[in-house]
Amino acid sequence: MKKLLFIYLALGLSVAVSQNKQLLYNWEVTPQTLMLNPGALVTNQFHAGIPLASQFHINVGSSGVSVFDVFADDGVEINTKISNTISKLSSRDFFTVNQQLDVLNFGWLSKGLEPMYFSGGMYQELDAIAYFPKDIAILALEGNREYIGKAYDFNDISARADLLTVYHFGVNKQVSKKLTAGVRLKLYSSLISVSSTRNKGAFKTTVREGSANIYEHTVTDLDVEVKTSGFISLDGLEPSQVRKKLLGRALLGGNLGIGIDAGITYQFDNELSLTASVLDLGAIFHTKDTELYKAKGDYTLNGIELIFPELENGEPTIPYYDNLEDDITREIPVDTLNTGYTQLRPTKINAALHYDFGRFVGDNGGCNCKNNGTKQKRVSQAGVQYYSIFRPRGLQMAGTLYYTRRFGNTLSIKTTYTLDSYSAKNIGAGMFLNIAGVNLFLAADNLLQMSNLAKANSVSLQVGLNYILH
Amino acid sequence: MDVKITKLFFLLTSMLLFVSCFDGTDFDQANDVVVTPEIELDLIYFNLDASSFYNNATNTEVLVVEDTTDLDFLGGSDINDILKGADFFFKFTNSISRGFNVSFDFLSQDNVSRYLMQTNVAPGSENTPVVSYFVQSLDELQIKELTKAKKVLVTVTIPSSSQDLTGVLNLQSKTTYYLQIEQ
Numbered sequence: 001m002k003k004l005l006f007i008y009l010a011l012g013l014s015v016a017v018s019q020n021k022q023l024l025y026n027w028e029v030t031p032q033t034l035m036l037n038p039g040a041l042v043t044n045q046f047h048a049g050i051p052l053a054s055q056f057h058i059n060v061g062s063s064g065v066s067v068f069d070v071f072a073d074d075g076v077e078i079n080t081k082i083s084n085t086i087s088k089l090s091s092r093d094f095f096t097v098n099q100q101l102d103v104l105n106f107g108w109l110s111k112g113l114e115p116m117y118f119s120g121g122m123y124q125e126l127d128a129i130a131y132f133p134k135d136i137a138i139l140a141l142e143g144n145r146e147y148i149g150k151a152y153d154f155n156d157i158s159a160r161a162d163l164l165t166v167y168h169f170g171v172n173k174q175v176s177k178k179l180t181a182g183v184r185l186k187l188y189s190s191l192i193s194v195s196s197t198r199n200k201g202a203f204k205t206t207v208r209e210g211s212a213n214i215y216e217h218t219v220t221d222l223d224v225e226v227k228t229s230g231f232i233s234l235d236g237l238e239p240s241q242v243r244k245k246l247l248g249r250a251l252l253g254g255n256l257g258i259g260i261d262a263g264i265t266y267q268f269d270n271e272l273s274l275t276a277s278v279l280d281l282g283a284i285f286h287t288k289d290t291e292l293y294k295a296k297g298d299y300t301l302n303g304i305e306l307i308f309p310e311l312e313n314g315e316p317t318i319p320y321y322d323n324l325e326d327d328i329t330r331e332i333p334v335d336t337l338n339t340g341y342t343q344l345r346p347t348k349i350n351a352a353l354h355y356d357f358g359r360f361v362g363d364n365g366g367c368n369c370k371n372n373g374t375k376q377k378r379v380s381q382a383g384v385q386y387y388s389i390f391r392p393r394g395l396q397m398a399g400t401l402y403y404t405r406r407f408g409n410t411l412s413i414k415t416t417y418t419l420d421s422y423s424a425k426n427i428g429a430g431m432f433l434n435i436a437g438v439n440l441f442l443a444a445d446n447l448l449q450m451s452n453l454a455k456a457n458s459v460s461l462q463v464g465l466n467y468i469l470h
Numbered sequence: 471m472d473v474k475i476t477k478l479f480f481l482l483t484s485m486l487l488f489v490s491c492f493d494g495t496d497f498d499q500a501n502d503v504v505v506t507p508e509i510e511l512d513l514i515y516f517n518l519d520a521s522s523f524y525n526n527a528t529n530t531e532v533l534v535v536e537d538t539t540d541l542d543f544l545g546g547s548d549i550n551d552i553l554k555g556a557d558f559f560f561k562f563t564n565s566i567s568r569g570f571n572v573s574f575d576f577l578s579q580d581n582v583s584r585y586l587m588q589t590n591v592a593p594g595s596e597n598t599p600v601v602s603y604f605v606q607s608l609d610e611l612q613i614k615e616l617t618k619a620k621k622v623l624v625t626v627t628i629p630s631s632s633q634d635l636t637g638v639l640n641l642q643s644k645t646t647y648y649l650q651i652e653q
Contacts, residue, residue, distance in 0.1 A: 073496035079504055143507030145646060205510060213515040214561065214644040303512030303643070306537040306624060308522060321540035 020387045020420065021057065021462060022400040023430040023443035025350055026275050028412045030439075030468050031055065031105040034119050036350060037277035038170045038182030039263035042109070042117045043377075046469040049105030049121065053465045057100045061458030063421045064093035064132070086141065091134040091156040092393065094421075099126045102464065103165075119184075120169035124250065127346065128161035129391055144205045148215070151202040154224050158392045160195040164188050164284070165250045170261065180265040188257035190284050191249045192230040193343065197392040199224040217301040222332060226293045227341055229255055229286035257284030259345055273354045280345040287340040297332035347390045354383040361406050379406050385416075396421050410434055418445065422458040430462070439466045505651040513558070513643040514539065514624065520566045520638065523631040531631040538577075540621045550617045555648040558606045562591045565599035566637035571627040576619035584619040585612065596637050 024032045026040060030047045032055050033040045049055065069085050070078065100123055107119030135152040144150075170184030201222030205215050230249065234242050259282020267273045304320045311317065358380040385400040398420035406412045411433055418426040423446065430443030442463045449456030516537075523532050564570070570591040576584045587606045594600030608616060626639065 068495060071495040071497055071499055073494050073499075078499040078502050082503065139507075141505050141507060143509040143647075143649070145508035145510045148510065213512040213642045214559070215510060215512050217512065301512065302515065304514045304539050306514055306516040306539060308516065308518060308535045308537045308626075317538045319540070321542055 020059075020389070020398050020418070020460070021443075022385055022387060022398065022402070022416050022418050023414055023428050023445065024441075024462055025385055025387075026352060026354060026383075027404065027414050027430065027441075028406075028432045028434075028439075029441045029464065029466070031102070031107065031119070031121075031466050032441075032462070032464065034107065034117075034170065034172065034182070034184075035105075035168075035261075036279070037263035037265070037275055038172055038184040038261050039180050039265050039277065040172070040182070040275065041174075041180055041265050042107075042172055044468045044470045045109040047105070047107045047119075048467045049102050050465040050467070051104055052101065054102035054105040054121075055100065055123075055462060055464035056102070057098070057460070057462045059096065059098045059458060059460035061097075061422050061460075062093070062095045063457065064089045066457050082141075086134070086137055089132045089134060091132055091153075093132040094129055094391070094393075095132070096129045096458075097126065098128075100124065105466070114173070117172040117182075118170070119172070120167075122165060122167045124163075124165050126161075126163050128159075130159035130161075131156070131393060133157045139203070148205050148207060151204045151220075154199045154201040154203070154222060157199045157224065158197045160197055160392060162193045162195075162284075163191040164193075164254070165191070165252075167252070168261075178267045182263055184261035186259040186261065186280070186282060187252070188259060188282065188284050188345070189249060189252045189254040190229060190257065190286065191246050191254050192234075193255070193284070193286060194226070194228045194231065195343065196224070196226040211302065212305065213302040215302075219297070219299045219332060221298060223296045224294070227286070227290070227343075228292070229288075229290045229341075231289070232291045233289045255284055255286045255288060255290075257343075257345070258282050263350075271356050273356075274352070275354065276351040277349070279348040279350070281347050282345045284343050284345065285340065286343060290338055290340055292337040292339060292341065293334060294337065295332055295334045299328055299331045301328075344390075349388045350385065352383055352385040354381055356381045361409060377406060380404065387420075414443070416445065420458075423456075426458075428460075434468070437467055437469055439468050440464070501653055503653065505649075507649050507651075509647045509649065511645055511647065513645050514622070515642050516624075516640070518626060518639040518641075520631075520635040523568075523628045523635060524633050526633065529633070531628075533629070533631060534625060534627050536623060536625040538621055538623045541576075542620065550614065552649045552651050553613050553617060553647060554610050554650045556608045556613050556616070557646040558587065558608070558643070559645070560589065560604040560641060560643045562602045562604070563599050563640040563642075564591050564594040564602065564637070565596045566628075566635060566639055567593050567595055568628050568630070568635070569593045570639060572641070573623075573625045573627075575623040575625070576616050577621050577623055578618055579620045585616040591639065594637065599637075 021036060025036045027033060030042065030044055031049050034042065065085050070081050072081070102121065102123045105121035107117060110116050110118055133156040135156045138147065139152045167187040168184050170182055172180065172182035174180045201224065202220050204218050206218065207214070208216050234245060237245065259280050261277065261279045263275065263277030265273060265275045304324060306320070307318070309318060356378040358378045361377045361379055381404040383402055385402060387400070388395045388397040398418055400416050400418040402414060402416040404412060404414040411431065414430045416428040418428065420426065425448055426445055427447050428443065428445030429447055430441060432439065432441040444461045446456045446459050518535065522535055525532050571588065572591055573586060573588040575586050578584055589604035591602045592600045
């Protein structure tokens with residue numbers, strides 16, 4: 001059995017698969033339910049995630065293109081497929097990778113006059129998003145020849161990547177018979193961060209009556225910036241030294257930040273409840289090991305004007321080319337700065353309505369009195385969930401309809417239908433297995449595409465192993 | 471019951487993990503990816519007044535005027551590797567009543583000629599300037615030679631001149647660069 005579990009985890013970890021964890025939200029999986037809503041209902045007395053295996057989550061997604069679009073073995077020339085794909089994509093399309101690994105996760109019920117459930121731990125997260133820089137991609141791939149008069153917008157460049165560890169501690173309390181609330185404080189330690197999200201300006205090649213040369217190449221109102229943190233000190237280091245440095249940063253040695261999660265559960269009656277949470281409301285303060293590159297200005301290039309000066313013997317010619325380079329550098333200076341900057345975390349919002357129905361799980365009446373009078377679980381739950389995340393170009397949203405079916409206290413299955421930026425036919429399923437307190441869960445979405453991941457716009461997988469004491 | 475459920479769990483999750491695959495795809499196609507941008511870029515321009523062809527101080531004709539500029543971007547090995555061809559386009563607008571011979575000699579750093587282009591410009595008049603075009607297309611071999619150059623020497627030759635010669639010889643030019651980037 002242990003071997004089987006190990007193989008499962010290893011396989012799960014190797015399968016690349018959404019920041020939106022619609023399957024885990026308000027499900028049986030205690031540590032992760034609390035991570036998604038600190039105000040979730042907790043019915044257990046203690047939990048401990050198996051170190052490094054409590055939860056692994058990965059999501060790879062792209063809103064407008066699938067692997068199949070480009071690599072289909074269909075006899076069409078790949079360069080044609082790339083060209084077709086680019087014309088199909090817009091600068092609002094994006095690629096994302098989000099991965100989380102729970103290193104530690106634990107929690108316990110503190111009994112007493114005011115019972116509270118405390119939970120804490122540490123996880124590592126990699127989060128990256130890159131919008132498709134359509135204009136710049138066209139310029140790089142096709143050049144400007146067929147696009148005379150077109151403005152290539154630098155605003156199209158928007159990308160961000162963060163590697164960080166998060167230390168957290170939360171408290172969950174049943175405030176009244178109907179309301180449970182919770183908060184979680186987070187301390188972020190950034191290992192590496194790079195972002196370029198507020199760019200503007202345009203490059204254009206135009207034909208203008210009366211211009212000095214055939215074309216005018218203009219860069220207008222350029223203002224681009226790339227911010228990095230944690231990179232420069234790694235430059236030139238051996239891989240082993242890089243690992244050592246990153247490990248130090250993972251252990252609170254990086255650029256630090258703080259954040260908060262908060263959430264509630266409100267039970268209208270035995271059947272209907274509402275949950276809501278806000279996650280990662282916070283910021284990281286990049287104060288050390290930062291390097292920022294800024295380019296700003298306007299410039300019009302007409303080529304090089306020769307003036308045929310009368311030169312005496314041996315007199316050097318005019319350094320036109322050097323002058324041109326100096327002009328460009330003067331008009332569009334590129335500055336390298338080492339100033340600090342603050343970066344907001346991508347805040348997420350969850351909200352859901354849940355409806356319980358069917359007979360009760362087990363058969364000991366309608367009240368589970370040991371758990372402070374909270375309602376006993378029924379075999380079926382259905383509901384609607386809302387999820388959104390603040391991204392550089394605004395909110396990304398998803399809506400989910402779900403159904404959860406419990407088979408005794410051993411097995412729980414949740415199925416979801418999600419409508420999001422990636423797809424309108426995302427069906428997911430998760431299974432939660434409880435054997436003598438040892439909990440194993442596995443959840444994946446986009447099952448319709450699971451038989452051929454190549455056609456999927458996004459795939460997400462969560463797997464985890466925890467010990468829960470009821 | 472529990473044993474059955476456990477088996478069911480592993481059966482279903484196995485299906486999930488093992489059934490998933492990348493079907494009908496051929497990732498070897500990545501080797502065939504070729505990017506072929508075509509870039510239009512202004513080259514040089516000038517306005518040569520007719521007076522440039524006569525030295526009033528010495529009362530002598532100036533039959534040849536020349537100027538040189540570095541074109542540093544041509545000489546880089548990066549561009550050399552991916553440049554597969556180029557079209558040089560020159561547009562002369564002549565309001566001087568003389569024809570011209572204009573040459574563009576692409577020289578290495580030590581002034582060795584790598585590629586020479588030459589053309590004749592038709593005479594015009596101040597009232598009716600004459601436009602002449604000259605296009606030189608270079609294939610991969612020729613462009614490889616040209617990219618060994620670091621500068622261009624522009625020479626404008628007039629067959630004869632006089633003090634009362636009027637008008638302007640205007641040049642506008644651009645190049646289309648054909649790049650090919652592959653793995």
